[in-house]
Amino acid sequence: MRLHEYQAKNIFSRYGIPIPKGRIANSAGEVKQIAEELGGRAVIKAQVLAGGRGKLGGIRLSKTAQEAEELATQILSMDLKGLPVRRVLVDEIVSFNKEIYLGITNDRVERKPVIIGSGTGGVDIEEVARENPEKIVKIYLDAPFGLHDFQTRELAIGIDLPRELWKSFNLICKSLWKVFKENDAAIAEINPLVITHNGELMALDGKMVVDDNSLFRHPELVEIRDLDAEEPVEVEARKYGLSYIKMNGNIGCMVNGAGLAMATLDLIKANGGEPSNFLDIGGGANADKVSTAIRIICADPSVKVILVNIFGGITRCDEVAKGIIAATKVMKDNVPLIIRLAGTNAEQGMQILENTSLHTAQNLEDAAKMAVKFSRRAKK
Amino acid sequence: MSILVNKETRVLVQGITGREGSFHAAQMIAAGTEVVAGMTPGRGGEWVLDGKVPIFDTVKQAVDVTEVNTSVIFVPASVAADSISEAAEAGIDLIVCITEGIPVKDMIQTCAGLQKTQSRLIGPNCPGIISPGESLVGIIPVGITMPGKIGIISRSGTLTYEILYALKRVSLGVSTCVGIGGDAIKGADFVEILELFEDDPHTDSVILIGEIGGIDEEHAAEMIMTKFSKPVYGFIAGLSAPPGKRMGHAGAIIEGGTGGAQQKIEALTQAGVKVATNPGQVVNLILKK
Numbered sequence A: 001m002r003l004h005e006y007q008a009k010n011i012f013s014r015y016g017i018p019i020p021k022g023r024i025a026n027s028a029g030e031v032k033q034i035a036e037e038l039g040g041r042a043v044i045k046a047q048v049l050a051g052g053r054g055k056l057g058g059i060r061l062s063k064t065a066q067e068a069e070e071l072a073t074q075i076l077s078m079d080l081k082g083l084p085v086r087r088v089l090v091d092e093i094v095s096f097n098k099e100i101y102l103g104i105t106n107d108r109v110e111r112k113p114v115i116i117g118s119g120t121g122g123v124d125i126e127e128v129a130r131e132n133p134e135k136i137v138k139i140y141l142d143a144p145f146g147l148h149d150f151q152t153r154e155l156a157i158g159i160d161l162p163r164e165l166w167k168s169f170n171l172i173c174k175s176l177w178k179v180f181k182e183n184d185a186a187i188a189e190i191n192p193l194v195i196t197h198n199g200e201l202m203a204l205d206g207k208m209v210v211d212d213n214s215l216f217r218h219p220e221l222v223e224i225r226d227l228d229a230e231e232p233v234e235v236e237a238r239k240y241g242l243s244y245i246k247m248n249g250n251i252g253c254m255v256n257g258a259g260l261a262m263a264t265l266d267l268i269k270a271n272g273g274e275p276s277n278f279l280d281i282g283g284g285a286n287a288d289k290v291s292t293a294i295r296i297i298c299a300d301p302s303v304k305v306i307l308v309n310i311f312g313g314i315t316r317c318d319e320v321a322k323g324i325i326a327a328t329k330v331m332k333d334n335v336p337l338i339i340r341l342a343g344t345n346a347e348q349g350m351q352i353l354e355n356t357s358l359h360t361a362q363n364l365e366d367a368a369k370m371a372v373k374f375s376r377r378a379k380k
Numbered sequence B: 001m002s003i004l005v006n007k008e009t010r011v012l013v014q015g016i017t018g019r020e021g022s023f024h025a026a027q028m029i030a031a032g033t034e035v036v037a038g039m040t041p042g043r044g045g046e047w048v049l050d051g052k053v054p055i056f057d058t059v060k061q062a063v064d065v066t067e068v069n070t071s072v073i074f075v076p077a078s079v080a081a082d083s084i085s086e087a088a089e090a091g092i093d094l095i096v097c098i099t100e101g102i103p104v105k106d107m108i109q110t111c112a113g114l115q116k117t118q119s120r121l122i123g124p125n126c127p128g129i130i131s132p133g134e135s136l137v138g139i140i141p142v143g144i145t146m147p148g149k150i151g152i153i154s155r156s157g158t159l160t161y162e163i164l165y166a167l168k169r170v171s172l173g174v175s176t177c178v179g180i181g182g183d184a185i186k187g188a189d190f191v192e193i194l195e196l197f198e199d200d201p202h203t204d205s206v207i208l209i210g211e212i213g214g215i216d217e218e219h220a221a222e223m224i225m226t227k228f229s230k231p232v233y234g235f236i237a238g239l240s241a242p243p244g245k246r247m248g249h250a251g252a253i254i255e256g257g258t259g260g261a262q263q264k265i266e267a268l269t270q271a272g273v274k275v276a277t278n279p280g281q282v283v284n285l286i287l288k289k
Helices: A003-015 A028-037 A065-075 A125-131 A149-158 A163-182 A212-217 A219-221 A233-238 A258-270 A287-298 A316-328 A345-354 A364-379 B020-029 B060-063 B077-089 B104-114 B160-169 B190-199 B216-227 B263-268 B283-289
Strands: A020-027 A040-044 A059-062 A087-091 A098-105 A112-118 A135-139 A185-196 A201-203 A207-210 A245-248 A251-254 A275-282 A306-314 A338-342 B011-014 B034-039 B055-057 B070-073 B094-097 B120-122 B128-131 B135-138 B147-154 B173-178 B207-213 B231-237
Touching: A003 A087, A003 A163, A003 A207, A020 A028, A020 A040, A028 A040, A028 A065, A059 A065, A059 B094, A065 A087, A087 A251, A087 A306, A098 A125, A112 A125, A112 A149, A112 A163, A112 B104, A125 A135, A135 A149, A135 A233, A135 A316, A149 A163, A163 A185, A163 A201, A207 A212, A212 A219, A212 B077, A212 B104, A233 A245, A233 A287, A233 B147, A251 A287, A251 A364, A258 A275, A258 A306, A258 A364, A258 B160, A258 B207, A258 B231, A275 A287, A287 A306, A287 A316, A306 A316, A306 A345, A306 A364, A306 B160, A316 A338, A338 A345, A338 A364, A338 B147, A338 B160, B011 B020, B011 B060, B011 B077, B020 B034, B020 B104, B020 B135, B034 B060, B055 B060, B060 B077, B070 B077, B077 B094, B077 B104, B094 B135, B094 B160, B147 B160, B147 B190, B160 B231, B160 B283, B173 B190, B190 B207, B207 B216, B207 B263, B207 B283, B216 B231, B216 B263, B231 B263
Parallel strands: A251 A275, A251 A306, A306 A338, B011 B034, B011 B070, B034 B055, B070 B094, B094 B120, B147 B173, B147 B207, B207 B231
Antiparallel strands: A020 A087, A040 A059, A040 A087, A098 A112, A098 A185, A112 A135, A185 A201, A185 A207, A245 A275, B128 B135, B128 B173
């Protein structure tokens, strides 16, 4: 679960990390009011769950409250990477001398949290990592002990931070580690952390991604989840315990298991087709879940054909077949279904599908080829 | 013969009174596995599965009373990491965690603790291990397997079934099939299991089934090139995955330019692995050799 910038910064602030004065606004009128309070000079930042907002015109500076209102009107009517801008953050403009990168994430190879710093902040840090890896300092943390003072000093030295800032840098690093740990973050990142003209450290931007698996113990984070900022159909699917990801093609897919689902999409592509989605119904899905999954796939108007690929382990193919029959009773009838069932109770499942208008396939490859053929036929 | 699980395997089922735990304990027994104990806190002293399997309150008690050497975990994600630690502290040799959705932080702490013990962890978020004809520890459907000389290591569940099934249809059997799981932070990786297959005289060749995310496959490729003497066949899922999107598995994220399917296929190919372009083709590659 990814948080908006203003949500991440609010959390950072609660943990004692200095952030600019500012507030979130839903309308240009509110922006004007906030900008007035800030003395007219303000930075107006689109709040969407995507990176690279600045390059796309989603971050603008105003000199007067009037100008802030005009810019906000523009930004609030924008789509950034397909995501409509519904809110903007209005912050005071902070003058600074230097930009630093500071982030914490988990390294899957070392199986440890890692704190990452760079004296080259404010830019695409992945590009820095690729082209100037020597400018990135990484320090691995022992999970039970966490972040030691000496490690933040090493980091400060590694990024050439002036000595007089070591103490406040230490506090910021420790606060960020606390944010990371206590909120089960996958990423907690400040880019940039600046040295202001007054010689203080301040987080001008904030990014936080929370581990979805931990949300059961973070009701306070689930509460602030901005469902409007996500694909509605992905939100709907999650409600039913389905893992759905929207893609750009016209072949709907329903598969059990993430690996098999990916392999199915790969095979569709290899045969010249384009999948409209990734959908993993998980293990042990019953008829209800299956028919919900088909309904969710059909909600996408570009879907021309649906491929169902089930390898029954815990999942029983007869349950899947029942769900398919239930779904076809209510779906628009012009979307053909191609069904491939194997494994637990596959024969019973196939019997249920006999004497229906549904197409069945003997194996995955045939099923993929049929789906691609149908998707082409529908285009004409 | 086989690796990790065999006729000597004596299994403790953690979470045996839950829906998944009780169902799969019965399946394991039907497959010939010695399920000698179950564990559910608060249910110690009861007997389940036709009165044949005693339940204990703690893993330690199960270890003291029975000859258990392997544990399989079916408890909910919120308590699964604790169950792994409990099994390790009690001295269980092999811990297989089926549970999906364990928080990353819990797994990081648990893995750090495991290093101080002798236990080997398989999973979490995996289908477990089967040595056909000997023992099943997990949820792999027995009907799609037969004994033989091919070893399988996989990060996926149903994709592995697809390949097991294809092998069986052409009468190719398996020594041991190990599902190492799809999570970012997990126990054994490809390399650890490859080492076991290298030393197993009854495994002639290995199928490695990977997917996008992480650099496990790249590490495996390095190891295969230098230290692995048997033929390896491979399949990698996720060539068509859009970068940055989570494809169901927490681990299957393309992170910052690494972890892509194409890089993995190239690394494995360079190491001499014959990589199939779709799951069905794996069998053809083996038959062709």
